[in-house]
Amino acid sequence: AYVTIPNIHRLLLNREDGQAAIEELTNFGDQRSKDLLAAFRSHLEQPPEQLGGVEGTISNYLDFFMHPEIAEVFCANEPTFSVSKIDAGKIVCIAMPQKFQAERLYINTILKLSYYFHALSRFDKSAEERERDNLIVLFADEGQEIITGAESAFADHRVAGIIREARATIVLATQAYTSIHGSLDKRYAEVLMLNLSNELIFTVANQDSAVIASKNIGEREIVEKSWGWSAGKRSYNYQRKIKPFFEPYRLRKLYKFHAIIRHCEKPFRKRLIPPINPDGTFPRWFLSFRPDYAIRQWLTGKPAQPVSHYE
Incomplete structure (x- = not known):
């Protein structure tokens, strides 16, 4: 049988399929078959309460791929697409019916992790070969929906800063900076935003995000002049202060289609980006x-x- 998610689902949750696999593995004498046989028996010999919990967890994760329409595309016996094809200029765009809202999250996560793995695999090449690789980009509208807070080598806040050296990057579009805080712990969200340091800032949705955007754009030193009267004479006072280029309230009042373009190595620009x-x-x-x-x-x-x- 092919190694697909529906087949794995049946193998682990259907007792008849599991028992048939054990009987088949018993007929083979190689070490890999022995290891698989031991793993299957260890899985099935768990106490009933523990086994039920394990099977429930497996079902919770894999059931989202069992719908025939999902399995036909993403769990086919023979693969019709390889992620490596994006190196040749292939574009992957996901369009799913609204009835698959939950499935969409899992599909997007798998594709995102596949992209990360492919980008990191470029480091297996020499520096000269990497220079010849094309730039690949992961675009994610409502980017907070694909961000995960898992503690792993493929965590978003870790990978974002690494894959740049492999000519790969991420572009996240969110309604506000605080949308990322809803998906990640604050310290991880700050690391992620630090690694995504080129920004297009349109009209900011809320005050907290406006404060973050104002700090990201930067500050400048100004000289404030004040005056007063003392003993019938006017006196002047000059004071140096550090103030942001754009106060938060100004970022919340940007005109439609106007944006602050912040580049990590160049001065910011305020521009009209027409539709x-x-x-x-x-x-x-x-x-x-x-x-x-x-x-x-x-x-x-x-x-x-x-x-x-x-x-």
Whole structure:
């Protein structure tokens, strides 16, 4: 039988399948078969209460892959896709029906871990070979949904800072910085955000996130001038202070499509990032109040497109 999640589910939770596997392994005399036989017997010989708990845990994890529509794509007997194909420019995009909300979390986690493993496997190559590798990127909208707080070598806050050397990176889009705090312990979230140091900061959703964004953009030294009157004479006072480039309240009032672009090695910039259609043109409704972009689009030879469902 093929090694797939549904087959593993039946092997570990169906007593008849498990017993058939034991009988088959008994006919082989190699060491691997003996080790598997010992593992199966050890699993089945647990006390009933303990075995029931173990089987319940296995079922909780694997049941999400048992639906025929999920198993057909992600648990096929013969694989139709290899993660290594992203090195050749293949793009993987997950689109799942809304009825598979829980399954989506598990599928995304498996694909994320596969991406991490593939990126880390690049370190098995020489430095010259890694230089020739293409840049691979994991894009995650609502990124807090794929972040896990597991203590492992593949934890997000650990991997994010390592895979850069292998020409791989992560792009997370979240509604707020505090969304990450909901998925990770605060100390791990801070490490993750430190490793993801290039940012596009649009209108910030809440005050806590605005404070974090303000600190991330940076501070500057200014000289404040004040004056007063003493003994009929005006006096002046100059005081040096450290203040942020953008106060939190300003980040909460950014105009739509305006963003602060923060690069880890360059000064920040405040820019308009216009919306675009799938074909690269600007939406007609956007051009109606930004004629300068209509002229720019006309100069590039791209006609304005009618409003579509993508907008």
